[in-house]
Structure formats: C-alpha cells, structure tokens
Amino acid sequence: MADLSAEARILAAIRDVPHGAVAGYGQIARRAGLPGRARLVARVLAGNGDDTLPWHRVLRSDGRIAFPPGSRGHREQAARLRAEGVQVTAGRVRMPPRATLDATLWGPATALPRAR
DNA sequence: CTATTGACCTTAG
DNA sequence: GCTAAGGCCAATA
Numbered sequence: 044m045a046d047l048s049a050e051a052r053i054l055a056a057i058r059d060v061p062h063g064a065v066a067g068y069g070q071i072a073r074r075a076g077l078p079g080r081a082r083l084v085a086r087v088l089a090g091n092g093d094d095t096l097p098w099h100r101v102l103r104s105d106g107r108i109a110f111p112p113g114s115r116g117h118r119e120q121a122a123r124l125r126a127e128g129v130q131v132t133a134g135r136v137r138m139p140p141r142a143t144l145d146a147t148l149w150g151p152a153t154a155l156p157r158a159r
Numbered sequence: 160c161t162a163t164t165g166a167c168c169t170t171a172g
Numbered sequence: 173g174c175t176a177a178g179g180c181c182a183a184t185a
Contacts, residue, residue, distance in 0.1 A: 068167055081167045082181055088166055101166080109166035116166070 060100045063128045067104045099123035106138040
C-alpha cells in the first residue's frame, strides 16, 4: 500500500470521513500516514477538482473554516456542512469541548475506535 | 541554489 | 475569547 502517492492516500482519508462529521488537516494527514503534512493536504484540496470528494468536511484545528470569512469557498463550505446537519456559526463549526481538538473531532456522537 | 508563499499547527501572552 | 510568533513541509519563482 505504500506504493500509493501521498495525494492518493490523502484523498482516501478524506473520503473515509463519515457524513455529518468533520476533521482537521493535521488529523487527515496523520490518518493518511503523513504526520506533519497538514499543508500538503491543503495543497491537494486546493487543486482537487473532484466533486465526489467531501472536502467541505475538512477544517482547521480550531474547527474553523480554512477559507477567509466572506470568501466564496467559505460560504460554500459552510452551506454544505449545514446541509449535512453540522451546525456552523460565525465561520466555525460547533465542536464538543475537548483538548487540542485535533484528537477529538470526528463522529457527531461517537468517536471512532482508533489507536492514538 | 535561495527566497517566497500557502484551504496549516502549536504554544505563549 | 483573540492575537502574535515560531515551526514544518512542499511547491513555485
């Protein structure tokens, strides 16, 4: 499986995000087997071009939208998230109280069983 | 080769 | 709660 390029693994990780859930760039990167490559994830999304890819479920570590407020991508992402049942307020996603969040997000009600 | 930039992250004030 | 600074990695000029 290591033959797949980083981009392919990142896309796969994003596609693995369940409906109504959100994930952070750093977390996606880690899940893709690329710790510390959060920026690479952003770069891939910037040039994705795949509509079947739930890129709108990828947010920053603060649960905030990566796009600047008022921007087109920002509004679109917020709208898409709301359409999936995710509460978005002031450009940020309603997230449960937790530590750095990066290890928490995901599942709207239950956390995925996974190794740290 | 060095410098700049980017849908980032973390720690500190 | 928000702002500022440092760090990290990859692509591009």
